[in-house]
Amino acid sequence: MDGQQWDRDILVDLFNYRDQQCISNTPFGGNDEEDKLYWREDITGEYTCLPIRTNLYAKRVPVPLICPMCNMEDETVNHVLVNCTFANQCWERRCLYYRASNISSFDLWLMSILDRTSKDGHGEIVTMCGSIWQARNQLVWNNKKSEVNSVVFSTKQYLAEWKMAQGSSTKALYRDVIPGDGASSWVKPKENTVKVSVDAVLFTELSKYGIGLLARDDSGQVIQGRSEVYDGSVRPEIAEAIAVKEALSWIQVRGWKEVVVETDYLMVVQAIRSKVNMKSPFGSIILEYRRMIMGLNIELFFVK
Structure with a gap:
C-alpha cells in the first residue's frame, strides 16, 4: 500500500488483471497498526489448542x-x-x-x-x-x-x-443492550437528529457483498441513501461491521452533527461497545470504528 491506497504500479507488476481488481477492491483500515497473525475461524482471531x-x-x-x-x-x-x-x-x-x-x-x-x-x-x-x-x-x-x-x-x-x-433468560444473550436497543419498528429520532439505518447482504454465489445506508430526518423524510457492492467473500459479521464503519465515514462527509445509527446485527453493536480488542479482521474494523467515533455525537443502537 502507498499511504492510504494500494500501490497501482506494484499491483500491475505482480498480478493479473482479475487479481488486481480484487486487491484494489479490498478495504483496509487507515491506521498504522502492524499486521498480525489471526485464526480465521474465531471472531476474536485467537487460536487455542490442547497441550497434548x-x-x-x-x-x-x-x-x-x-x-x-x-x-x-x-x-x-x-x-x-x-x-x-x-x-x-x-x-x-x-x-x-x-x-x-x-x-x-x-x-x-x-x-x-x-x-x-x-x-x-x-x-x-x-x-x-x-x-x-x-x-x-x-x-x-x-x-x-x-x-x-x-x-x-x-x-x-x-x-x-x-x-x-x-x-x-435472554439476558445472557443480550447482556450488552442499553435503553433504546431492540426496537422492532422505525421510530423518529429527536429533533434536529439524523437517523441512519444500516444493513449488509452477502452474494455468496457471486463472491460479492453489499451494504445499504438510508438517512432520514426527525420527521421521517428520507434525506439520502447509499449502496455499494464489493468483490470478495466475507463472513456476515465482517460485512455488517464494514457497513457500520462506512456509515460513519458517510456521516462525516455529509457533516451531520447529531446522528443515530441503527443496525440489526447485535454482535457488531456488542463488539463496538465492549473494551475487548480482537486481532481478527473483524476486530480491526471495530477498532477503526471506535477511533473514528471519538469526539463525535453519534449513538449506535441494535434494532430487530
Whole structure:
C-alpha cells in the first residue's frame, strides 16, 4: 500500500488483471497498526489448542510422551479423548462409544460420531470431551485421579445447567443492550437528529457483498441513501461491521452533527461497545470504528 491506497504500479507488476481488481477492491483500515497473525475461524482471531504431550514434544518441549491416564500409549488427541482405557469407560458408560482405532484424526472421529448421533446428543458428546480433558488435567497438575462415574455425572450436570441458563433468560444473550436497543419498528429520532439505518447482504454465489445506508430526518423524510457492492467473500459479521464503519465515514462527509445509527446485527453493536480488542479482521474494523467515533455525537443502537 502507498499511504492510504494500494500501490497501482506494484499491483500491475505482480498480478493479473482479475487479481488486481480484487486487491484494489479490498478495504483496509487507515491506521498504522502492524499486521498480525489471526485464526480465521474465531471472531476474536485467537487460536487455542490442547497441550497434548505429542504436540508439545513436536514443539521441542521436554515432556514425557506416555499418556498419564493409562501409562500405555503416547498421548495424542485421539488417544486421550477416545482410545485411552479411561476415556473408553466414560464413553461406554453413556452408551456413546464409537471406536477410533481405524480413524486417523480426532476431527474425523468427531465428525463420524456426530453423524451417527441425534442433534440432542451433540452437546453431550462435546461436553464429555471437555470433562475427560479436565480429568486428565486434574491428574497431571493436581495429582488427583477422577472416577468414571464423576466424569459422566459432571458432564450431565454441566450440560443441564447450560441448557437451563440458555432457556431461562435472554439476558445472557443480550447482556450488552442499553435503553433504546431492540426496537422492532422505525421510530423518529429527536429533533434536529439524523437517523441512519444500516444493513449488509452477502452474494455468496457471486463472491460479492453489499451494504445499504438510508438517512432520514426527525420527521421521517428520507434525506439520502447509499449502496455499494464489493468483490470478495466475507463472513456476515465482517460485512455488517464494514457497513457500520462506512456509515460513519458517510456521516462525516455529509457533516451531520447529531446522528443515530441503527443496525440489526447485535454482535457488531456488542463488539463496538465492549473494551475487548480482537486481532481478527473483524476486530480491526471495530477498532477503526471506535477511533473514528471519538469526539463525535453519534449513538449506535441494535434494532430487530
